[in-house]
Amino acid sequence: MDGLIVYGSKYGTTRRYAEELSRLTGLSAIPCGEFHRLAEGSILVYLGALYAGGVLGLKQTMKVLSLREGQRLIVATVGLADPGEPQNRAHILVSLKRQMSPELFSQAIFFHLRGGIDYAVLSPRHRAMMAAMCFSLRSKPARQRSGEDQALLETYGKQVDFTDFSALVPIADEILRG
Structure with missing residues (x-):
């Protein structure tokens, strides 16, 4: 082929x-x-x-x-x-x-x-974008967060693959x- x-x-x-x-x-x-x-x-x-x-x-x-x-x-x-x-x-x-x-x-x-994501190797720009996203998610009431939102918050700053x-x-x- x-x-x-x-x-x-x-x-x-x-x-x-x-x-x-x-x-x-x-x-x-x-x-x-x-x-x-x-x-x-x-x-x-x-x-x-x-x-x-x-x-x-x-x-x-x-x-x-x-x-x-x-x-x-x-x-x-x-x-x-x-x-x-x-x-x-x-x-x-x-x-x-x-x-x-x-x-x-x-x-x-x-x-x-x-x-996946490994916060330790993210560029400063991508790290800032993820921090802003997590800040926004934290300001949402917990009952309005999706399962995915919650998973993002729980894994923030870590390595997930x-x-x-x-x-x-x-x-x-x-x-x-x-």
């Missing part, structure tokens, strides 16, 4: 998912900064980390992408929020729509993976079915 896995990762979780998906499918995996174009008859798989309403590197990658007949696009997001929650998936799709052309968005197949390589199996199956 002729295709490529492109990923946008800042702290390494998305890169680890991309490398494992590469192992499962035989497709090469490269960072989004190295992507220039997609060869004919190919599949492009984009894995991107979710950050404050955006998917790392997705917009830049989609700018240089135009799918030809027979080419497929799979987009998988990696984030801290549980993608099993419908409201989280809805927020992710809104973010994806903002970063992709309507044509590419309508042609893409989407998957959502759970990542929800990486689950078995969640790559449906993506690998979709890649290999073509």
Whole structure:
């Protein structure tokens, strides 16, 4: 199969998912900064980390992408929020729509993976954003917090990793079915 896995990762979780998906499918995996174009008859798989309403590197990658007949696009997001929650998936799709052309968005197949966070290695900007989010959540009455809100507060400042390589199996199956 002729295709490529492109990923946008800042702290390494998305890169680890991309490398494992590469192992499962035989497709090469490269960072989004190295992507220039997609060869004919190919599949492009984009894995991107979710950050404050955006998917790392997705917009830049989609700018240089135009799918030809027979080419497929799979987009998988990696984030801290549980993608099993419908409201989280809805927020992710809104973010994806903002970063992709309507044509590419309508042609893409989407998957959502759970990542992790290690506050010890966060950039000052990301650390400040998480502190502000937790401050906002603490000001909410406890009965109005979602389970996810509560989990974020309980794990604030710690290292948590929800990486689950078995969640790559449906993506690998979709890649290999073509």
